[in-house]
Amino acid sequence: MLVYLAYAMSFVLAMMLQYGVFSRWMILSGSPDLVLLLVIALCLHQKQRWFWILILIMGGVVGFVSALPFFLPMIVYMAVYLVSLSLKQRVWQTPLLAMFLLTFSATIVVNFLSIAVLFVQRIPFVFSEALVRVVLPSVFLNMFLAIPVHAIVRELSIWMNPQGAQV
Amino acid sequence: MRNLFTPKNLRNLILIIVIAGVLILAISGYLTPIFSVSVSPLISAQSWISERYLAFSDFFGSPRDMATLQGENFTLRNEVAQLQSEIISLQENLAQADILYTLLDFARNNPEHEYEAATVIGREISPYLQYIIIDKGSNNGLQYGMPVVTQQGLVGRIDAVISDAARVQLITDAGSVVNVRLKTANVEGQVSGSITGEVSLDMVPIDAQMDIGEVILTSGLGGTYPPNIFVGQVLSLQSNQNALFQTGSVQPIVDFSALSAVLVITNFEAVDITPLVP
Numbered sequence: 073m074l075v076y077l078a079y080a081m082s083f084v085l086a087m088m089l090q091y092g093v094f095s096r097w098m099i100l101s102g103s104p105d106l107v108l109l110l111v112i113a114l115c116l117h118q119k120q121r122w123f124w125i126l127i128l129i130m131g132g133v134v135g136f137v138s139a140l141p142f143f144l145p146m147i148v149y150m151a152v153y154l155v156s157l158s159l160k161q162r163v164w165q166t167p168l169l170a171m172f173l174l175t176f177s178a179t180i181v182v183n184f185l186s187i188a189v190l191f192v193q194r195i196p197f198v199f200s201e202a203l204v205r206v207v208l209p210s211v212f213l214n215m216f217l218a219i220p221v222h223a224i225v226r227e228l229s230i231w232m233n234p235q236g237a238q239v
Numbered sequence: 240m241r242n243l244f245t246p247k248n249l250r251n252l253i254l255i256i257v258i259a260g261v262l263i264l265a266i267s268g269y270l271t272p273i274f275s276v277s278v279s280p281l282i283s284a285q286s287w288i289s290e291r292y293l294a295f296s297d298f299f300g301s302p303r304d305m306a307t308l309q310g311e312n313f314t315l316r317n318e319v320a321q322l323q324s325e326i327i328s329l330q331e332n333l334a335q336a337d338i339l340y341t342l343l344d345f346a347r348n349n350p351e352h353e354y355e356a357a358t359v360i361g362r363e364i365s366p367y368l369q370y371i372i373i374d375k376g377s378n379n380g381l382q383y384g385m386p387v388v389t390q391q392g393l394v395g396r397i398d399a400v401i402s403d404a405a406r407v408q409l410i411t412d413a414g415s416v417v418n419v420r421l422k423t424a425n426v427e428g429q430v431s432g433s434i435t436g437e438v439s440l441d442m443v444p445i446d447a448q449m450d451i452g453e454v455i456l457t458s459g460l461g462g463t464y465p466p467n468i469f470v471g472q473v474l475s476l477q478s479n480q481n482a483l484f485q486t487g488s489v490q491p492i493v494d495f496s497a498l499s500a501v502l503v504i505t506n507f508e509a510v511d512i513t514p515l516v517p
Contacts, residue, residue: 090364091360091361091362091364091372092360092361095361095362095363095364096362096496098366100435101366101434101435101436102366103366105364107364134364137364137372137406138363138364138365138368139363139365139368139370139398139399139406139408140364140365140368183367186365186367186368187367190367190413190434193414195413195414195434196413197413197433197434201434201435202367202434205435206366206367206434206435210366
């Protein structure tokens, strides 16, 4: 229970930092997504059985606060969770590589889903402009922040799940 | 008879006469230039030796004084740091007060509206959407659709409200369309945002005469915003002979990257014309 509480607190902190600080860090028109990075890192380090419920709640909270469609963060976060389960089995010995892989793919997916939403809502935009000025800078910033987020969550995970000597 | 002028006595006599002569010359002041010339190097040498000695003495006598000075230095540094933090705090308060006074001034100059001041506490998570979060909500009388302004001009309108916070859609958002009027040309058009936060002008009649720098105000059409709120200025124009309308880019009057406080117009109810849209 304490683990879930710690994860929830870190999520709240990440939300506050994202809305207060990181949304203002922009390269061209792209900005980092600290909450997504936290979700990815938590998914890669979690060992709890009911963690997916927490992921759904996190997606719901982001969907509620953000102007994005409510379902979009929930879908992305659940997809991240499911992919992380598979990645942990395959590339578990290099969690940082898995973090990079998930960060890159999840950022691309979020961006293209956002573009799809704009398309459905009939909001005019130029795709090449979106790609150059939003998608690529966002990917770069997320990849850049993936390392410290991964390190912090790893420490948090070790602290919350103490283990014996690893072979 | 003893000889008084022996060589010894003669030498003593000459010596006495020379000393007496030097004394007389010295007392009478005739030897002053000679003294000054001869003493000056000695004084210089003495000064050099004295300075070196004092430096030497300070060097070996300093540990006790150094510790005292270090302590004083530490105390003074602490005081300076404390004073600097107080200055920063006061400057922040002053900046906040300036913003509030300016907003108050704007409210006084536009008495036809009622305003609720709010602080910007966040920006939208998605880079494709231009929204801000403010710290006032339905508990303060805010409702969906209320226009949001600053002392400079139009910011946007409220998109979602909870009890103590609200989400504001900026006019730079890709989904935002504002009906505007060009002040000098006296023609109407539309200002719309984009995913990159740039604002463009559209739907201006092809025969309208307007210049760069033309002032853009809200027209009030559509019932979304009250009329005559400053939006920005025309930055550039593109007109094609085959096109139906002129287009252009707009320089918004509000610096959206540095928004810290806004005013919500609380006595304006947006008209929902959605059922009338075919």
